[in-house]
Amino acid sequence: MTRVLIPTGALGLGYDRAALSRGIANRPDIIAVDGGSTDSGPSYLGRGVSKYSRASTKAEWRGLMQARAEAGVPLVIGTAGTCGADSAVDWLLEITREIAAETGQTLRVATLKSGQSAAAVKAALAEGRIAPLFPAPEISDALIDACSNIVALAGAEQIAAALATGADIVIAGRTTDTAIIAALPLVNGDHPGACWHGAKIGECGAIATTQPATGVIQIDFDATGFTMEPMALTAAATPYTVSAHMLYENSDPFVLYEPGGHLDVTGASYTALDARRVRVEGSEWIRGVYTVKLEGARVAGYQTVALALLRDRRYVRHAREWAADVQARVAAQIVERMGLSPDDFTLELRLIGMDATLGPLENRTTTPVEVGVLGIVTCPTEAQAAEAGKMLNPYLLHHALTEDEPMPTFAFPFSPAEMQRGALYEFCLNHVMRLDDPMSAFRLDVHEVGHG
């Protein structure tokens, strides 16, 4: 039997301290927490940084390091720093060193790095070891070179190797959400289908319970299945909340692909042991070729945005034609004055209050009180984006619907009116890479941290 304590869906989201203490009192074998996801977009991987504040991350990580010290078991984090790039692992290692020094802890910390060099990925491509998932962008050496970061998603094998170093803390770069939870139960010989299924249910902490915000859950894995229990006394796991979590952020609710195989939960049964605990059996792990998924992000241009507000009723009523006119005039000016070709840049005006969320798919119309006009210009260089953004300014401020009317002025919430967003990144890989040795694409290092 292996008892895994999961404090929260992601470091940075917070957790219930009383529930965490209850989890520690139950003597877990390991504490596992996720540190990231692609869900916030490509910029984090592109830049290799965390989306959460350093102060929040440090405060929550300090609490987990304290809980680990009390429990005397390993603490493992996957996809450190939102994106799991090597720089994000280094960032969390530095925070760990600070906390160790501040709290007088001496620790063995293993770092598992998932970053892939362009040379390694190009070699794998040439050797036929890279295959597209669906849908996948076209891949080429040039595209691989253009990525500012490429990571491979580690599985249970690499986490197990990190744990085998005897580490008190494992800071892993990009991993699958489930690998950090499944690794130790798999090493202990618990039921493989249950290990992966329980890991999927537990990856978001208490989301698979009646009180998602409480965060902390405990999963017991054994030879035939797993049992899930939320650690907040007010939260309950029910067969419904547990089984419904297979739907979450998953395109197929019965199948989950992982390095080295896939999970099939078609035959799983969910039983309430009491009002708060659920037992799951019958899920299957089907072995396959050992592949790891790749994620990459590259710069796709540079953006400047500006926001203006139309409150005048006549302009609100005619917002669409006004915006189309501004768009056409500014685009022409960018071509004429900056010498860009129309293919070099995009200029878009999204009308907040009308269809900014859904664009052409919006099928409701109404007359709003006001309309926010979000101008977005994307150019090949940062300097061009800054220039083009400034060209939007006079039009967003004063452009009149007709020539024979007094010059209008619209509301700008800021000065300067335009905001440079820096690089626009995009995800450009949806591929898997075959490995003969699971560790061959990952780097494991052991650090002695703290006093000594």
Place this chain on the structure above:
Amino acid sequence: MAELGTLVEKVRSKNAGPFWLTVDIFCGSAEAFARVTTGLDTTRVAHLFGVEPQAMKRFDIPDLNVVKLSVPRPVVQGTRADRDMHGAGWAVLVEEMEIA
């Protein structure tokens, strides 16, 4: 006819990775599930989303009273044309559909 959102507990849309979008319709009861599974035309949802009907995967899950629809993201997450980083806004197109 009724608006789908008034018949069910919740409609949720999310990314399933940067390249997929998934919509979960939590019907809340066997009756609502029966009405949604018979009344919901997948082709119409595809048209509302601006995607090819054959690109849409549908799972009717009676154990959960859930209908799940998954489709390659019409606009890849975070590209310049993307308006909705987490894919949360697509749910309203399903919620506001009229069904028999």
